[in-house]
Amino acid sequence: MIRTTAVPRPVRVGAALVGVAGMMALAGCAGTTDAQAEPAATTGSGSSDSGSSTAAAYKDGTYTADGTYRTPETTEQIEVTITLADDKITAVEVTGDPQAPQSEQYQGRFIGGISDEVVGKDIDEIDVSRVAGSSLTSGGFNDAVEKIKSEAKA
Amino acid sequence: MPALAREAWTFDAIGTTWSVEARDGFTEAARADVAAAIDGFDRAWSRFRGDSTVAALASGGDAPAPPDAEAMLSLYARLDDATDGAVNPLVGEALARLGYDAAYTLAPSSPRSAPRRWRELLTWHAGRLRLHEPATIDVGALGKGRLVDRVLEVLARHGVTDVVVDASGDMAVRGRTERVGLEHPYRPGAAIGIVEVTDAALCASAVTRRAWGDGLHHVLDARSGTPVRAYAATWAIAPTAMVADALATALFFDGGPALAADVGVEWVRMRTDGAVEWSPGSKAELFT
Numbered sequence: 001m002i003r004t005t006a007v008p009r010p011v012r013v014g015a016a017l018v019g020v021a022g023m024m025a026l027a028g029c030a031g032t033t034d035a036q037a038e039p040a041a042t043t044g045s046g047s048s049d050s051g052s053s054t055a056a057a058y059k060d061g062t063y064t065a066d067g068t069y070r071t072p073e074t075t076e077q078i079e080v081t082i083t084l085a086d087d088k089i090t091a092v093e094v095t096g097d098p099q100a101p102q103s104e105q106y107q108g109r110f111i112g113g114i115s116d117e118v119v120g121k122d123i124d125e126i127d128v129s130r131v132a133g134s135s136l137t138s139g140g141f142n143d144a145v146e147k148i149k150s151e152a153k154a
Numbered sequence: 155m156p157a158l159a160r161e162a163w164t165f166d167a168i169g170t171t172w173s174v175e176a177r178d179g180f181t182e183a184a185r186a187d188v189a190a191a192i193d194g195f196d197r198a199w200s201r202f203r204g205d206s207t208v209a210a211l212a213s214g215g216d217a218p219a220p221p222d223a224e225a226m227l228s229l230y231a232r233l234d235d236a237t238d239g240a241v242n243p244l245v246g247e248a249l250a251r252l253g254y255d256a257a258y259t260l261a262p263s264s265p266r267s268a269p270r271r272w273r274e275l276l277t278w279h280a281g282r283l284r285l286h287e288p289a290t291i292d293v294g295a296l297g298k299g300r301l302v303d304r305v306l307e308v309l310a311r312h313g314v315t316d317v318v319v320d321a322s323g324d325m326a327v328r329g330r331t332e333r334v335g336l337e338h339p340y341r342p343g344a345a346i347g348i349v350e351v352t353d354a355a356l357c358a359s360a361v362t363r364r365a366w367g368d369g370l371h372h373v374l375d376a377r378s379g380t381p382v383r384a385y386a387a388t389w390a391i392a393p394t395a396m397v398a399d400a401l402a403t404a405l406f407f408d409g410g411p412a413l414a415a416d417v418g419v420e421w422v423r424m425r426t427d428g429a430v431e432w433s434p435g436s437k438a439e440l441f442t
Contacts, residue, residue, distance in 0.1 A: 117442045118430040120344030123335050128348055133323055133337035133358035133387055 167192045168298065169202065170322040176309070177316035177329075184312035191308050195222065195301050199293050201246050202256045207283070208246075208291040209256075216284035222300055223278045226293055229400050231273060233295060236413035237404055242268040242376035244276060246290025251379060254372055265379035294372065298324045299357050299399025306395075319395075326355040326395045336438065339387035339424060346430065347422065347440035355395035359402040360387040361426075373406050382406045388423040389438075390414065 123131055163174045163185065174180070174188070198220035200206045207217050226243075233241035245268040253260040269275055269289060276291070277284045285291070293300075298321055305319050306326050316329035325334070331352040335345035339360040349356065361371040361382065373382050388410075390401035401419045404410035414421050414433060422432045422440070432438060 114429055114431050115440065115442060118346045118424070118428075119441050120338035120341045120346055121441050123337070123343055123345050126335060126345060126348060128333045128335040128345070130318070130320060130325070130332055131335040131337050131345065132325060132356050132389060133339065133360050 168196055168200065168301065170298075172322070173320045174305070174309075175318045175320075176314045178314065180309075180314060181312060184309060184314060187308045187312065188305050191304050192301060195304065198222070199291070199297055201290055201292055204256075211283065211285045212288060212290050214285050214288045216282045219278050219281050219283040222304070223283050225396065226296060226300055227276070227278055229296060229396065232413065233400055233404050234273070236409040237407040238409060239270055239377050240375045240407040240409075241295050241403055242272050243291055243293055243295070244268045244272040244289045245294075245374055245376045246292035248374055248376060248379035249292055249372065250290065252374070252381070267379045268376035270377070295403040296396050296400040299355065299395035299397070302326050302355065302395035323359065324355070324357040324395055324399050325351070327351045328353055336389055336422060345441075346424065347438045349389070349391065349422075349438040351391060354391055354393055355398040356389060356391050357395060357398035357402040358387065358389045359406070362386065373403070375407070384425060386424050386426045389421060391420045392417070
């Protein structure tokens with residue numbers, strides 16, 4: 001099993017926490033604390049002992065939880081490891097256990113993040129010059145779909 | 155809104171809508187050459203017209219290799235390796251079995267997998283493209299991206315270098331930056347995020363497009379001949395649209411992320427349960 005650690009950007013930290021918490025809940029088990037917490041290399045916050053932040057709600061450290069979530073076809077299992085420092089996530093590692101054995105080595109390796117909390121915003125409200133994925137297909141395909149729909153109704 | 159291009163040229167080709175915008179507009183000669191490039195590609199690769207090269211080869215045989223054969227089919231070989239056979243250029247018959255055929259009957263019959271040993275059946279060398287058994291070539295995994303690249307090349311020859319070619323989900327940007335919304339696959343008119351694209355291509359694929367019934371859409375697993383279920387939408391950014399298009403397809407399968415890492419492609423994808431994943435180094439801004 002190959003693993004890599006992806007460090008989320010600050011804007012995503014909150015979402016990552018929600019996502020991880022959601023998966024923990026799905027798995028029905030609490031996270032297990034890994035005593036040997038490794039500070040993430042990229043935090044750049046310098047060394048700090050956990051006693052310094054008295055207001056912290058969570059103890060600094062690295063936590064791991066197994067998660068399960070269902071897709072229409074399979075039940076996927078993942079292992080999520082998060083590193084907390086001063087109540088902020090400084091690193092997230094997701095390791096997968098995909099069903100296809102050939103891909104076992106890959107799934108956790110390159111996934112940079114996972115969030116259940118991505119939402120949609122109205123395209124008119126965001127400052128973009130174009131949209132990708134929108135592009136309703138044109139031509140014969142849509143004509144055929146419409147034709148079949150109307151025939152199905154009749 | 156940022157200032158949009160000064161001239162937008164919109165047309166329908168290969169079954170979808172194209173929008174080409176250039177700061178300085180287009181000469182008539184440039185438009186004619188773009189149209190000719192698209193027509194040539196369609197005549198070679200369309201399985202929706204009876205006079206195409208792939209239609210002629212469907213019963214087996216050989217033909218002069220179209221100019222894009224080497225580039226596209228060798229990339230298919232990489233996709234095949236990376237996805238353990240899920241992506242296969244002989245998937246045309248499997249698509250037709252589900253109703254996505256040249257006549258758009260959209261009436262599904264039992265699924266059929268694509269020939270696993272396609273690399274023995276479909277060969278390309280010495281300027282000839284040969285099918286050793288009857289089969290239907292479908293280059294949908296990357297063909298539209300390739301054509302976007304070809305259109306860019308034609309425009310560059312005409313000195314059009316500040317341009318966006320947007321072929322409905324597959325786009326390439328040269329000489330400028332575009333802020334692109336990533337459209338929510340289940341909520342048309344909404345976006346799940348924004349990504350900036352500069353001198354690169356962004357290709358998107360969603361199972362909610364080209365869908366014609368309960369669970370029926372155009373992204374098939376060639377191994378089973380059935381539509382994919384785990385992922386709903388993918389986006390990939392690469393230097394060329396062909397590679398971005400290919401990776402957008404691969405990202406519906408295990409092995410897609412590994413290939414993306416190998417070729418340095420940035421991506422975002424959404425599972426059918428709504429969870430979103432992205433590549434390490436992704437610069438997309440996702441809404442949370």
